[in-house]
Amino acid sequence: MNESRSDSIVKVIDVIKTFPGARKGLIGRSPDFTAVKGVSFEMYRGELLGLLGESGCGKSTLAKMLMHLLLPTSGEIHLNGVQIQDMPESSFRKLRRQIQMVYQNPFDCLDPSMRIKGLLEEPLKIWYPDMTEETRQEKIDNILEECGLPQNCLSKYPKEFSGGQLQRISIARALLVEPQVLIADEIISALDVSIQNQILNLLIRMKERHHLSILFITHDLSVARRVSDRVMVMQSGEIKGIGTPDQVFSEQSDPYIKDLTSAVFTFSGRA
Numbered sequence: 034m035n036e037s038r039s040d041s042i043v044k045v046i047d048v049i050k051t052f053p054g055a056r057k058g059l060i061g062r063s064p065d066f067t068a069v070k071g072v073s074f075e076m077y078r079g080e081l082l083g084l085l086g087e088s089g090c091g092k093s094t095l096a097k098m099l100m101h102l103l104l105p106t107s108g109e110i111h112l113n114g115v116q117i118q119d120m121p122e123s124s125f126r127k128l129r130r131q132i133q134m135v136y137q138n139p140f141d142c143l144d145p146s147m148r149i150k151g152l153l154e155e156p157l158k159i160w161y162p163d164m165t166e167e168t169r170q171e172k173i174d175n176i177l178e179e180c181g182l183p184q185n186c187l188s189k190y191p192k193e194f195s196g197g198q199l200q201r202i203s204i205a206r207a208l209l210v211e212p213q214v215l216i217a218d219e220i221i222s223a224l225d226v227s228i229q230n231q232i233l234n235l236l237i238r239m240k241e242r243h244h245l246s247i248l249f250i251t252h253d254l255s256v257a258r259r260v261s262d263r264v265m266v267m268q269s270g271e272i273k274g275i276g277t278p279d280q281v282f283s284e285q286s287d288p289y290i291k292d293l294t295s296a297v298f299t300f301s302g303r304a
């Protein structure tokens with residue numbers, strides 16, 4: 034982990050996150066819980082890094098630390114060579130545009146009381162207060178086209194769209210401010226398989242067109258295997274393997290990964 038590649042954009046060094054136990058009665062406390070147990074990895078420019086792991090293994094906790102929404106208990110997080118884990122929110126604000134997140138539930142980022150036009154204008158107004166109305170509309174038109182959304186969606190409210198369309202809108206909103214890193218946390222988990230594929234294709238297209246780094250979080254091994262340039266497998270707060278899908282899912286991998294792979298093949302009847 035000492036030598037970084039020159040195209041490293043995110044570097045995580047030995048990050049630990051412990052949640053304090055909840056208070057029980059007047060003096061009691063449930064034990065502390067360590068959700069992320071000393072995780073280290075890098076993300077490179079223009080790659081789709083899959084983060085695969087079962088529910089509860091610490092994926093979202095890790096994502097929230099990258100987003101500076103949760104602070105690590107210890108360890109370092111570097112974004113473009115700048116250590117962010119200890120930064121006060123006021124200093125991180127300037128960097129926040131560089132790393133955007135899309136969630137499993139689109140309503141976590143789309144205010145249901147706003148029309149799509151307002152939802153897309155909002156981040157541009159925040160990040161580029163001097164941008165003219167004309168440029169703003171041009172940027173919105175372009176991103177709608179890139180994300181396969183019709184112009185007439187602008188006058189509608191989020192509840193008028195299907196889950197797949199809402200994820201397109203969430204992706205458009207995140208990418209409008211031209212981040213370098215996109216975190217996609219289980220964004221296709223609630224969608225039908227055919228719609229899942231459309232969203233995956235959109236992500237891959239955007240990655241290539243904008244040289245974007247994507248952390249694609251999923252509990253679905255076959256999806257992780259199919260779309261990732263590199264994949265990282267997490268279990269109980271630890272990284273069990275990282276590399277190309279062929280490397281990670283090879284015969285030599287960690288026993289946990291072998292079990293995962295054989296379970297999937299058995300389950301799908303391909304063993």
Ligand SMILES: Nc1ncnc2c1ncn2[C@@H]1O[C@H](COP(=O)(O)OP(=O)(O)O)[C@@H](O)[C@H]1O
Pocket residue numbers: 052066068086087088089090091092093094095
């Ligand atoms: N704020 C919190 N306080 C206490 N425990 C938490 C908190 N957030 C997450 N956890 C616990 O940490 C573990 C990992 O959660 P999470 O990162 O959401 O997993 P994943 O996204 O992989 O499903 C879970 O056991 C969860 O209950």
Ligand SMILES: [Mg+2]
Pocket residue numbers: 092093094218219
């Ligand atoms: Mg999660």
